[in-house]
Amino acid sequence: MDPAVQPKTGNKQYLRCTPRSHLFEQNSEGHRSNVLLHALSKWAKGEAAPTNLAKGRGICVNSHFDSGNIEVLDISQAQARGVSHELNLRIHADPYCESDETAHFMWFYFRVTGAKGEELHINLTNAGEGSFPVAWPGYQACATYDRKYWFRVPTTYDKETGVLSWKHTPEHDAVRYAYFAPYTYEQHQSLIADCQSKPGVTLEMLGQTLDGHDMDLLRIGDADDSNKKKVWVIARQHPGESMAEWFMEGFLQRLLDRHDPVSRKALQQAVFYIVPNMNPDGTWRGHLRTNAAGANLNREWDNPTLERSPEVYYVRNHMDLVGCDFLADIHGDEEIEYNFLAGNEGIPAWDDRLKGLQDEFCQAFLHTSPDFQLGNGYGADPPGQANLAICSGGVGQRYNCLAFTLEMPFKDTHYAREPVQNWSPERSVRFGAAMLNAILAVIPTLR
Ligand SMILES: [Zn+2]
Known part of the structure; x- marks a missing residue:
């Protein structure tokens, strides 16, 4: 079938x-x-x-x-x-x-x-x-x-x-x-509805999924100013990693807080393109890792198709249209009990500039959130060995920009356990909010 x-x-x-x-x-x-x-x-x-x-x-x-x-x-x-x-x-x-x-x-x-x-x-x-x-x-x-x-x-x-x-x-x-506190498709729709009614936010419907769900993109900031950096944050290519959309809720709340000085300064320098849920079909269906056709969307970025992976096809086409200077792809990891960043050391375009940007981002994130850490994670790919079908590798190479995957635990952070809830929606929300400081730190030097 x-x-x-x-x-x-x-x-x-x-x-x-x-x-x-x-x-x-x-x-x-x-x-x-x-x-x-x-x-x-x-x-x-x-x-x-x-x-x-x-x-x-x-x-x-x-x-x-x-x-x-x-x-x-x-x-x-x-x-x-x-x-x-x-x-x-x-x-x-x-x-x-x-x-x-x-x-x-x-x-x-x-x-x-x-x-x-x-x-x-x-x-x-x-x-x-x-x-x-x-x-x-x-x-x-x-x-x-x-x-x-x-x-x-x-x-x-x-x-x-x-x-x-x-x-x-x-x-x-x-x-x-x-498995983790769900972030259902209904919650996703509420998030989109809340955000799109805030000043400065434009909702763009990029296309429809195989099950007929809308692929929603939130554009925040002035897209007509070509001097502004193009910052992309996407989440939940793997629908079972629901902490990724809790993270996006916190990130968006902070970005849309007009009283927040970090948000105000970031929006002076950048336009944000946000896809809070890359896989609404899998979300609705209760999948762990794939869309309605069984595609692992995070293995589709080299050659997305409308038949197998329309979610990636639409988003990557829109990146081509507007440009990309930064990409964060938000995930959860089933096994590793840390928050960590998986970088782009293995892409052909990796050089001192990209390394400097990634290091600067990580240092800023460390200062902002004690829930972030370095040293525990997947480890760096050997030079030239990155899989460019994976979003962060494919996008980093395609646009020669800072791009990475950010992982949160299903279990808990090994160094700062919370005994009642372990890693939770509440902590994911605050972790998402904290990432804005790290983005602000690198915006001036993204290109
Ligand atoms: Zn994932």
Whole structure:
């Protein structure tokens, strides 16, 4: 099946309840189908109702919402093992990614209802088959009741079985769990709506994705002044790295604060081109790493196409149109417990000027945010060995400009742990705001 034409709801899971014997059956494709509505309709006609529903009880799992992702294997009463409810779940995989030769998965996001006061023992049974299983040890699952405040729950990973597990007794009827605090497509739309109504902001819709979402670019500042530097910041080519859009929220709040002296001075010297979400299809679908066609967008910058990677095609064409003197591409890293910059040492254009700019940017960022550091990260590519299909390498080479990838942790910063939330939306927002100081430091010498 052509992944590009998969139905939008392909990975959305409908209401799953316990006991499953009442509510599940296998359909002709071997997938569990939801028989809840069927059961309820029988109930309405006076036939036998599922007993747990009739009492309004039962543990239900659902991911049929924006950015949701989970599959239910079974939900059982497991009192003999000392837990109230055992939930065996699987993460749904992205479409197959040709460049990476795998169907990625690690992102999960689902709601459990009927949970108040019940001890849940949740198992992500296929975690070990995910894209980066080496990243699970030390990871703590994210949880929320109000969809605003996200905390961590103690989580274990069994290397032998590849199962990621946590026990949790929710304080309220509904609890949500996710790989990281989501930044949904709906939140993205609110961010765009907020920003585009501020003075000096122009919203440009560059084109539409394979699922039909708009590719939104925010232009901030006077684009008619050719002396102004062209500063690009893009985020979330990998949709499961939701901290990248929290970062963008903080960055944009600061940039659009007309009382902020750093913003005021930066906008005197530069025009900002901002793409807060490079992958709205993957965001909505609950993907880890790819768009609707299974493309890893951060491997498409040498030859983007409308068929595979329209998101990159539109943005790169717009860069060609207006120019680019600086690019920051914002990501999250599943494994490494640091914020770090992946530089362009391996591109053919790398020289003393680009090295000086990158060093100056890093030093300024170090002074601005103690959450930034040097020394822990991917390490520099050998000279001439950079992959120019990756955004930062491709853009740095194409425009001979300072360009880099910035990574944040899914877990926490190793040197400054926060025990309740670990790395969080709140810290991502402040980290994004802090980057503006570092950009201001280099704007005068970008070209
Ligand atoms: Zn990434």
